[in-house]
Amino acid sequence: MTSYKVFINGGFSFDVEQGETIVQGSFRSLVKISHSCKNGRCGSCAFKVTEGDTEAFQEEFALNSLQKEEGWILTCVRTVKSDIILDANNIAFNNFSIPKTFPAKISSIFKFNKNIVIIKIRFPKNNNFKFLPGQYIDIVNNRRIGRSYSLANGFYLNNELELNIKYINNGLLSQYWFNEAVIDDLLVVKGPYGSFCLGDVIGKNIIFLATGTGIAPIKALLEQLATFKKQNLPKKITLFWGVRFESDLYWNPLELDLEIIYTSVISSIINQKSNKNKKYIQDFAIESISDINNTEIYACGSLSMIEDARSKFFQSGLNVKNFYSDAFVASSVI
Numbered sequence: 001m002t003s004y005k006v007f008i009n010g011g012f013s014f015d016v017e018q019g020e021t022i023v024q025g026s027f028r029s030l031v032k033i034s035h036s037c038k039n040g041r042c043g044s045c046a047f048k049v050t051e052g053d054t055e056a057f058q059e060e061f062a063l064n065s066l067q068k069e070e071g072w073i074l075t076c077v078r079t080v081k082s083d084i085i086l087d088a089n090n091i092a093f094n095n096f097s098i099p100k101t102f103p104a105k106i107s108s109i110f111k112f113n114k115n116i117v118i119i120k121i122r123f124p125k126n127n128n129f130k131f132l133p134g135q136y137i138d139i140v141n142n143r144r145i146g147r148s149y150s151l152a153n154g155f156y157l158n159n160e161l162e163l164n165i166k167y168i169n170n171g172l173l174s175q176y177w178f179n180e181a182v183i184d185d186l187l188v189v190k191g192p193y194g195s196f197c198l199g200d201v202i203g204k205n206i207i208f209l210a211t212g213t214g215i216a217p218i219k220a221l222l223e224q225l226a227t228f229k230k231q232n233l234p235k236k237i238t239l240f241w242g243v244r245f246e247s248d249l250y251w252n253p254l255e256l257d258l259e260i261i262y263t264s265v266i267s268s269i270i271n272q273k274s275n276k277n278k279k280y281i282q283d284f285a286i287e288s289i290s291d292i293n294n295t296e297i298y299a300c301g302s303l304s305m306i307e308d309a310r311s312k313f314f315q316s317g318l319n320v321k322n323f324y325s326d327a328f329v330a331s332s333v334i
Contacts (some may be wrong), residue, residue, distance in 0.1 A: 050085030214301025
């Protein structure tokens with residue numbers, strides 16, 4: 001089978017075989033390329049090709065026309081037609097664990113309200129599941145229904161992982177989590193996946209954007225930052241969390257031992273007077289920036305927020321490499 005090499009700045013390389021995407025090729029190697037949705041919508045896997053030819057399997061929704069002209073591609077929906085060189089930054093590759101399959105059980109179920117449930121799961125003793133804050137897992141229940149969920153904790157606590165789950169009308173797993181799940185239910189966990197992880201944040205202005213339960217992986221990243229020594233912290237940490245109702249704010253970021261400028265954006269209150277000139281978390285975030293050249297964005301939540309935020313930040317002068325995202329997109333049964 002024909003294969004080509006993908007070379008990365010810094011000396012990394014891996015093979016991509018005919019018929020597979022660049023991200024898939026990286027899965028088989030010790031180099032794990034940045035990715036999230038795997039369907040061309042979130043933009044996490046966007047890199048610039050500086051040499052070589054590639055081919056898209058489907059539309060690259062997360063790229064605008066200018067980016068495409070400049071040679072940017074989405075590696076989750078592209079294969080290679082020759083050896084290529086990617087211009088990748090320092091967040092693209094990390095010490096990611098190889099995804100595996102593990103048994104797990106439900107430890108606790110806390111229904112915060114009718115829309116939010118917090119699930120904690122535990123592994124058998126001496127398990128070797130390792131993850132990085134910001135990654136996600138696939139979960140399959142006893143009815144063989146599966147979905148992907150971001151991990152909401154930055155580290156293990158009592159050998160447990162935390163999931164923040166929103167109720168979805170007619171969602172097969174929503175019905176399970178909110179009405180059927182009980183303590184000690186057996187689950188199958190696959191992962192970890194994704195690369196929505198912290199890069200080199202020292203001395204930078206870091207802005208976190210979250211909508212709804214998109215706060216889950218950002219919660220994990222903030223918990224990780226809370227363990228950093230002062231000299232390794234960002235210059236400034238700002239969080240904008242958007243929800244529809246104030247009652248959906250199920251976590252208080254200010255409880256962390258971390259200096260955070262935190263703004264909750266309640267859409268039902270802010271936009272109740274007019275449907276015109278609506279403001280969203282990305283609008284508040286852009287207004288808060290004083291030094292765009294030293295700013296990095298970590299955004300997680302609805303696809304519409306991610307796309308709009310990316311567009312507006314780029315128009316404001318943000319470097320493409322400084323926007324990291326994890327979009328919550330509709331998925332099929334795993």
